[in-house]
Amino acid sequence: MVTKVVMPKLSLTMKEGTVGKWYKKEGESVEKGEPIVEVVSEKATYDLEAPASGILRKILVAEGVDAPVDAVLAVVTAADEAFSEEEVQGQAPEVVGERVLASPAAKRLAKEHGIDLSLVKGSGPEGRIVEEDVSKLVEQKGQAMPRVREVIPLSGLRKTTAERVSASFRTAPHSTIVMEVDMSNAAELHKRLQLSYTAVIVEAVAKALTEKAMLNSTLDGNQIRVFEDVNVGVAVATPSGLVVPVIHNVDRKLLKEIDGVLNELTEKARQGKLSREELSGGTFTITNLGMYGVEFFTPIINPPEAAILGVGKITEKPVVVDGKVEFRPRMMLSLSYDHRIVDGAPASEFLLKVKEKIEQPSRLQG
Secondary structure, eight states, X not given: OOEEEEOOOOSTTOOEEEEEEESSOTTOEEOTTSEEEEEEETTEEEEEEOSSSEEEEEEOSOTTOEEETTOEEEEEEOTTOOOOTHHHHTTSOOOOTTTTTBOHHHHHHHHHTTOOGGGOOOOSGGGOBOHXXXXXXXXXXXXXXXXXXXXXXXXXXXXXXXXXXXXXXXXXXXXXXXXXXXXXXXXXXXXXXXXXXXXXXXXXXXHHHHHSGGGSEEEETTEEXXXXXXXXXXXXXXXXXXXXXXXXTGGGSOHXXXXXXXXXXXXXXXXXXXXXXXHSOOSEEEEEOGGGTOOOOOOOOOTTXXXXXXXXXXXXXEEEETTEEEEEEEXXXXXXXXXXXXXXXXXXXXXXXXXXXXHOGGGGGO
Protein backbone atom coordinates (compact mmCIF):
# COMPACT_ATOMS: atom_id res chain seq x y z
CA MET A 1 0.00 0.00 0.00
CA VAL A 2 1.31 3.43 -0.94
CA THR A 3 1.51 5.63 2.17
CA LYS A 4 2.08 9.39 1.93
CA VAL A 5 4.27 11.35 4.32
CA VAL A 6 2.62 14.78 4.55
CA MET A 7 3.54 18.15 6.05
CA PRO A 8 1.72 18.28 9.43
CA LYS A 9 -0.26 21.24 10.75
CA LEU A 10 1.51 21.93 14.04
CA SER A 11 -0.56 24.95 15.09
CA LEU A 12 -3.72 26.83 14.20
CA THR A 13 -1.78 29.51 12.33
CA MET A 14 0.69 27.27 10.49
CA LYS A 15 0.44 27.48 6.69
CA GLU A 16 3.76 25.96 5.63
CA GLY A 17 6.87 24.32 7.03
CA THR A 18 10.44 23.65 5.99
CA VAL A 19 12.03 20.25 5.54
CA GLY A 20 15.09 20.39 7.78
CA LYS A 21 16.73 16.99 7.42
CA TRP A 22 15.83 13.58 6.06
CA TYR A 23 16.89 10.82 8.45
CA LYS A 24 16.48 8.17 5.75
CA LYS A 25 17.55 7.99 2.12
CA GLU A 26 15.47 6.81 -0.81
CA GLY A 27 15.42 3.02 -0.88
CA GLU A 28 16.09 2.57 2.84
CA SER A 29 13.67 0.68 5.07
CA VAL A 30 11.61 2.51 7.68
CA GLU A 31 9.59 1.35 10.67
CA LYS A 32 6.25 2.85 11.60
CA GLY A 33 6.72 5.38 14.42
CA GLU A 34 10.42 6.04 13.92
CA PRO A 35 11.59 9.60 13.07
CA ILE A 36 11.82 9.96 9.30
CA VAL A 37 12.19 13.70 8.65
CA GLU A 38 12.81 16.90 10.58
CA VAL A 39 10.16 19.60 10.02
CA VAL A 40 10.88 23.22 10.94
CA SER A 41 7.97 25.54 11.72
CA GLU A 42 6.44 27.83 14.32
CA LYS A 43 9.82 28.57 15.94
CA ALA A 44 10.51 24.92 16.54
CA THR A 45 11.84 21.71 15.08
CA TYR A 46 9.68 18.60 15.05
CA ASP A 47 10.60 15.03 14.15
CA LEU A 48 7.86 13.62 11.90
CA GLU A 49 7.38 9.88 12.37
CA ALA A 50 6.97 7.33 9.60
CA PRO A 51 3.23 6.66 9.09
CA ALA A 52 3.87 3.04 8.02
CA SER A 53 6.61 0.42 7.77
CA GLY A 54 8.20 -0.27 4.41
CA ILE A 55 10.64 1.38 2.00
CA LEU A 56 11.16 5.13 1.63
CA ARG A 57 10.45 4.92 -2.08
CA LYS A 58 10.49 8.57 -3.14
CA ILE A 59 11.42 11.90 -1.49
CA LEU A 60 9.43 14.70 -3.11
CA VAL A 61 10.62 17.67 -1.04
CA ALA A 62 14.36 18.17 -0.55
CA GLU A 63 16.07 19.48 2.58
CA GLY A 64 15.76 23.23 3.06
CA VAL A 65 12.66 23.53 0.85
CA ASP A 66 9.34 24.96 2.06
CA ALA A 67 6.09 23.05 1.64
CA PRO A 68 2.48 23.97 2.51
CA VAL A 69 0.53 22.08 5.16
CA ASP A 70 -0.74 18.69 3.87
CA ALA A 71 1.73 18.66 0.97
CA VAL A 72 3.19 15.22 0.23
CA LEU A 73 6.84 15.15 1.33
CA ALA A 74 7.62 11.53 0.49
CA VAL A 75 6.11 8.12 -0.24
CA VAL A 76 6.50 4.88 1.71
CA THR A 77 5.66 1.56 0.00
CA ALA A 78 6.20 -2.15 0.48
CA ALA A 79 9.53 -3.49 -0.78
CA ASP A 80 8.14 -5.05 -3.97
CA GLU A 81 5.12 -2.80 -4.46
CA ALA A 82 4.51 -1.12 -7.80
CA PHE A 83 4.58 2.65 -7.55
CA SER A 84 3.79 5.45 -9.94
CA GLU A 85 4.99 8.93 -9.09
CA GLU A 86 2.00 10.37 -10.92
CA GLU A 87 -0.22 9.02 -8.11
CA VAL A 88 0.98 11.71 -5.73
CA GLN A 89 2.62 14.25 -8.03
CA GLY A 90 -0.43 16.49 -7.96
CA GLN A 91 -0.06 16.88 -4.20
CA ALA A 92 3.64 17.69 -4.24
CA PRO A 93 4.47 21.33 -3.50
CA GLU A 94 5.08 23.51 -6.52
CA VAL A 95 8.15 25.68 -6.91
CA VAL A 96 6.87 29.12 -7.79
CA GLY A 97 9.23 31.06 -10.04
CA GLU A 98 12.55 31.66 -8.29
CA ARG A 99 11.10 31.71 -4.78
CA VAL A 100 12.77 28.51 -3.65
CA LEU A 101 15.88 28.82 -5.83
CA ALA A 102 17.13 32.17 -4.52
CA SER A 103 17.69 33.22 -0.93
CA PRO A 104 15.94 36.36 0.37
CA ALA A 105 19.32 38.09 0.76
CA ALA A 106 20.20 37.29 -2.86
CA LYS A 107 16.87 38.67 -4.07
CA ARG A 108 17.31 41.85 -2.03
CA LEU A 109 20.84 42.45 -3.31
CA ALA A 110 19.79 41.75 -6.90
CA LYS A 111 16.94 44.25 -6.61
CA GLU A 112 19.24 46.92 -5.13
CA HIS A 113 21.63 46.63 -8.09
CA GLY A 114 19.11 45.94 -10.84
CA ILE A 115 20.39 42.43 -11.60
CA ASP A 116 18.28 39.83 -13.38
CA LEU A 117 18.48 36.66 -11.27
CA SER A 118 18.07 34.54 -14.39
CA LEU A 119 21.60 35.62 -15.33
CA VAL A 120 23.09 34.40 -12.03
CA LYS A 121 24.45 30.90 -11.62
CA GLY A 122 23.63 29.54 -8.16
CA SER A 123 26.24 27.81 -6.03
CA GLY A 124 23.86 26.63 -3.29
CA PRO A 125 22.07 23.28 -2.98
CA GLU A 126 20.24 22.32 -6.20
CA GLY A 127 21.51 25.49 -7.86
CA ARG A 128 20.01 27.84 -5.26
CA ILE A 129 21.27 31.40 -5.71
CA VAL A 130 22.85 32.83 -2.56
CA GLU A 131 23.98 36.36 -1.75
CA GLU A 132 27.61 35.64 -2.61
CA ASP A 133 26.61 34.64 -6.16
CA VAL A 134 24.95 38.02 -6.71
CA SER A 135 27.88 39.85 -5.09
CA LYS A 136 30.30 38.29 -7.57
CA LEU A 137 28.18 39.48 -10.50
CA VAL A 138 27.98 42.97 -8.99
CA GLU A 139 31.79 43.04 -8.75
CA GLN A 140 32.08 41.96 -12.37
CA LYS A 141 29.92 44.93 -13.31
CA GLY A 142 32.43 47.21 -11.58
CA GLN A 143 30.34 48.03 -8.53
CA ALA A 144 32.42 47.87 -5.34
CA MET A 145 31.04 45.54 -2.68
CA PRO A 146 32.36 44.66 0.78
CA ARG A 147 33.84 41.18 1.02
CA VAL A 148 31.51 38.54 2.42
CA ARG A 149 32.94 36.38 5.22
CA GLU A 150 29.96 34.04 5.53
CA VAL A 151 26.58 33.45 3.89
CA ILE A 152 23.81 32.35 6.25
CA PRO A 153 20.55 31.45 4.45
CA LEU A 154 17.40 32.76 6.07
CA SER A 155 15.79 29.35 6.56
CA GLY A 156 14.45 27.01 9.18
CA LEU A 157 13.77 28.59 12.59
CA ARG A 158 15.26 31.93 11.58
CA LYS A 159 13.01 32.15 8.53
CA THR A 160 9.93 31.20 10.55
CA THR A 161 10.82 33.71 13.28
CA ALA A 162 11.33 36.49 10.71
CA GLU A 163 7.98 35.78 9.07
CA ARG A 164 6.07 35.57 12.35
CA VAL A 165 7.46 38.75 13.93
CA SER A 166 6.97 40.63 10.65
CA ALA A 167 3.35 39.47 10.43
CA SER A 168 2.80 40.32 14.09
CA PHE A 169 4.10 43.86 13.72
CA ARG A 170 2.12 44.43 10.50
CA THR A 171 -1.23 43.19 11.81
CA ALA A 172 -1.22 43.93 15.54
CA PRO A 173 -0.82 47.58 16.62
CA HIS A 174 1.74 47.24 19.40
CA SER A 175 1.86 49.38 22.51
CA THR A 176 4.35 48.85 25.33
CA ILE A 177 4.26 49.89 28.98
CA VAL A 178 7.12 49.52 31.47
CA MET A 179 7.04 49.02 35.24
CA GLU A 180 9.82 48.55 37.81
CA VAL A 181 9.55 45.76 40.38
CA ASP A 182 11.19 45.33 43.78
CA MET A 183 12.74 41.84 43.78
CA SER A 184 13.77 41.74 47.47
CA ASN A 185 11.19 39.18 48.59
CA ALA A 186 11.47 37.20 45.37
CA ALA A 187 15.24 36.98 45.91
CA GLU A 188 14.69 35.56 49.39
CA LEU A 189 12.23 33.00 47.97
CA HIS A 190 14.67 32.17 45.16
CA LYS A 191 17.41 31.44 47.70
CA ARG A 192 15.27 29.57 50.22
CA LEU A 193 13.46 27.28 47.79
CA GLN A 194 16.32 26.96 45.25
CA LEU A 195 14.16 27.88 42.28
CA SER A 196 14.57 30.22 39.33
CA TYR A 197 13.39 33.80 39.13
CA THR A 198 11.65 32.86 35.88
CA ALA A 199 9.45 30.40 37.76
CA VAL A 200 8.41 33.18 40.16
CA ILE A 201 7.56 35.44 37.21
CA VAL A 202 5.62 32.68 35.41
CA GLU A 203 3.58 32.01 38.55
CA ALA A 204 2.84 35.70 39.00
CA VAL A 205 1.79 36.07 35.36
CA ALA A 206 -0.47 33.00 35.57
CA LYS A 207 -2.28 34.31 38.64
CA ALA A 208 -2.64 37.78 37.10
CA LEU A 209 -4.11 36.29 33.90
CA THR A 210 -6.86 34.61 35.88
CA GLU A 211 -7.83 38.02 37.26
CA LYS A 212 -7.31 40.06 34.08
CA ALA A 213 -8.47 37.59 31.44
CA MET A 214 -8.48 40.02 28.48
CA LEU A 215 -4.70 39.61 28.33
CA ASN A 216 -5.32 35.87 27.94
CA SER A 217 -7.13 36.12 24.62
CA THR A 218 -6.84 36.35 20.84
CA LEU A 219 -8.51 38.26 18.02
CA ASP A 220 -10.30 35.93 15.59
CA GLY A 221 -11.86 37.94 12.77
CA ASN A 222 -14.38 40.25 14.44
CA GLN A 223 -14.40 38.28 17.70
CA ILE A 224 -12.19 38.41 20.76
CA ARG A 225 -11.83 34.90 22.14
CA VAL A 226 -10.94 34.86 25.84
CA PHE A 227 -9.24 31.61 26.81
CA GLU A 228 -10.30 29.52 29.78
CA ASP A 229 -6.93 27.75 29.92
CA VAL A 230 -3.84 29.64 31.06
CA ASN A 231 -0.93 28.29 29.01
CA VAL A 232 2.23 30.37 29.38
CA GLY A 233 5.04 30.07 26.86
CA VAL A 234 8.61 30.94 27.85
CA ALA A 235 11.00 31.91 25.04
CA VAL A 236 14.24 29.89 25.00
CA ALA A 237 17.32 30.70 22.90
CA THR A 238 18.80 27.65 21.15
CA PRO A 239 21.64 27.21 18.63
CA SER A 240 19.00 26.93 15.88
CA GLY A 241 17.00 29.97 16.94
CA LEU A 242 14.24 30.98 19.33
CA VAL A 243 11.65 28.45 20.50
CA VAL A 244 8.70 28.92 22.87
CA PRO A 245 7.85 25.81 24.93
CA VAL A 246 4.48 26.06 26.68
CA ILE A 247 3.55 25.26 30.30
CA HIS A 248 -0.10 24.19 30.08
CA ASN A 249 -2.65 25.05 32.80
CA VAL A 250 0.10 26.79 34.73
CA ASP A 251 -2.41 28.56 36.99
CA ARG A 252 -3.19 25.15 38.56
CA LYS A 253 0.43 24.34 39.38
CA LEU A 254 2.44 25.08 42.52
CA LEU A 255 5.60 27.15 42.31
CA LYS A 256 8.03 24.24 42.75
CA GLU A 257 6.13 22.27 40.12
CA ILE A 258 6.38 25.18 37.68
CA ASP A 259 10.12 25.39 38.30
CA GLY A 260 10.55 21.68 37.56
CA VAL A 261 8.50 21.79 34.37
CA LEU A 262 10.32 24.91 33.24
CA ASN A 263 13.74 23.29 33.71
CA GLU A 264 12.62 20.18 31.81
CA LEU A 265 11.20 22.16 28.87
CA THR A 266 14.27 24.40 28.67
CA GLU A 267 16.59 21.40 28.46
CA LYS A 268 14.40 19.74 25.82
CA ALA A 269 14.34 22.97 23.81
CA ARG A 270 18.13 23.20 23.73
CA GLN A 271 18.37 19.57 22.64
CA GLY A 272 15.66 20.01 19.99
CA LYS A 273 13.47 17.32 21.58
CA LEU A 274 10.26 19.21 22.31
CA SER A 275 7.04 17.43 21.35
CA ARG A 276 4.24 18.97 19.31
CA GLU A 277 2.11 19.35 22.46
CA GLU A 278 4.92 21.16 24.28
CA LEU A 279 5.14 23.72 21.49
CA SER A 280 1.46 24.47 20.92
CA GLY A 281 -1.53 25.94 22.72
CA GLY A 282 0.15 28.99 24.25
CA THR A 283 -2.07 31.88 25.37
CA PHE A 284 0.63 34.29 26.67
CA THR A 285 4.42 34.52 26.28
CA ILE A 286 7.29 35.60 28.55
CA THR A 287 10.70 36.49 27.13
CA ASN A 288 13.70 37.19 29.38
CA LEU A 289 16.84 39.04 28.24
CA GLY A 290 18.10 39.83 31.72
CA MET A 291 20.90 37.26 31.49
CA TYR A 292 22.34 39.31 28.60
CA GLY A 293 22.55 42.48 30.67
CA VAL A 294 19.43 44.05 29.09
CA GLU A 295 17.50 46.30 31.49
CA PHE A 296 14.32 46.68 29.42
CA PHE A 297 13.15 46.27 25.82
CA THR A 298 10.01 46.26 23.68
CA PRO A 299 9.17 42.62 22.82
CA ILE A 300 7.08 41.69 19.76
CA ILE A 301 3.84 39.81 20.39
CA ASN A 302 3.86 36.09 19.61
CA PRO A 303 0.82 35.72 17.30
CA PRO A 304 -2.02 35.00 17.71
CA GLU A 305 -1.69 35.99 21.40
CA ALA A 306 -2.78 39.34 22.82
CA ALA A 307 0.37 40.24 24.75
CA ILE A 308 3.93 39.37 25.70
CA LEU A 309 5.98 40.21 28.80
CA GLY A 310 9.64 41.24 28.50
CA VAL A 311 11.86 40.68 31.55
CA GLY A 312 15.06 42.66 32.16
CA LYS A 313 18.06 42.09 34.43
CA ILE A 314 18.00 42.49 38.21
CA THR A 315 20.02 45.52 39.31
CA GLU A 316 20.85 46.90 42.76
CA LYS A 317 19.45 50.44 42.92
CA PRO A 318 19.10 53.06 45.65
CA VAL A 319 15.47 53.54 46.69
CA VAL A 320 13.78 55.45 49.49
CA VAL A 321 12.22 53.15 52.12
CA ASP A 322 10.54 54.73 55.17
CA GLY A 323 12.44 57.95 54.57
CA LYS A 324 15.82 56.24 54.26
CA VAL A 325 17.89 55.38 51.19
CA GLU A 326 18.47 51.64 50.77
CA PHE A 327 19.88 49.52 47.98
CA ARG A 328 17.30 47.06 46.68
CA PRO A 329 17.30 44.56 43.77
CA ARG A 330 15.06 46.01 41.05
CA MET A 331 13.84 44.65 37.74
CA MET A 332 12.06 46.20 34.74
CA LEU A 333 9.03 44.52 33.15
CA SER A 334 7.92 45.52 29.63
CA LEU A 335 4.42 44.52 28.51
CA SER A 336 3.68 44.74 24.78
CA TYR A 337 -0.01 44.29 23.98
CA ASP A 338 -2.31 44.25 20.96
CA HIS A 339 -4.16 47.57 21.10
CA ARG A 340 -7.03 46.11 19.07
CA ILE A 341 -7.85 43.86 22.02
CA VAL A 342 -6.60 45.69 25.10
CA ASP A 343 -6.46 49.37 26.01
CA GLY A 344 -3.80 51.05 28.12
CA ALA A 345 -5.76 51.02 31.38
CA PRO A 346 -6.49 47.26 31.61
CA ALA A 347 -2.98 46.50 30.35
CA SER A 348 -1.56 48.67 33.17
CA GLU A 349 -3.85 46.98 35.70
CA PHE A 350 -2.58 43.58 34.58
CA LEU A 351 1.08 44.62 34.82
CA LEU A 352 0.43 46.07 38.28
CA LYS A 353 -1.05 42.71 39.34
CA VAL A 354 2.09 40.95 38.13
CA LYS A 355 4.25 43.44 40.01
CA GLU A 356 2.27 42.96 43.24
CA LYS A 357 2.47 39.18 43.07
CA ILE A 358 6.24 39.23 42.47
CA GLU A 359 6.81 41.70 45.28
CA GLN A 360 4.67 39.64 47.71
CA PRO A 361 5.77 36.09 46.88
CA SER A 362 4.01 34.61 49.91
CA ARG A 363 0.92 34.66 47.69
CA LEU A 364 2.73 32.42 45.22
CA GLN A 365 3.26 29.44 47.52
CA GLY A 366 -0.33 28.30 47.84
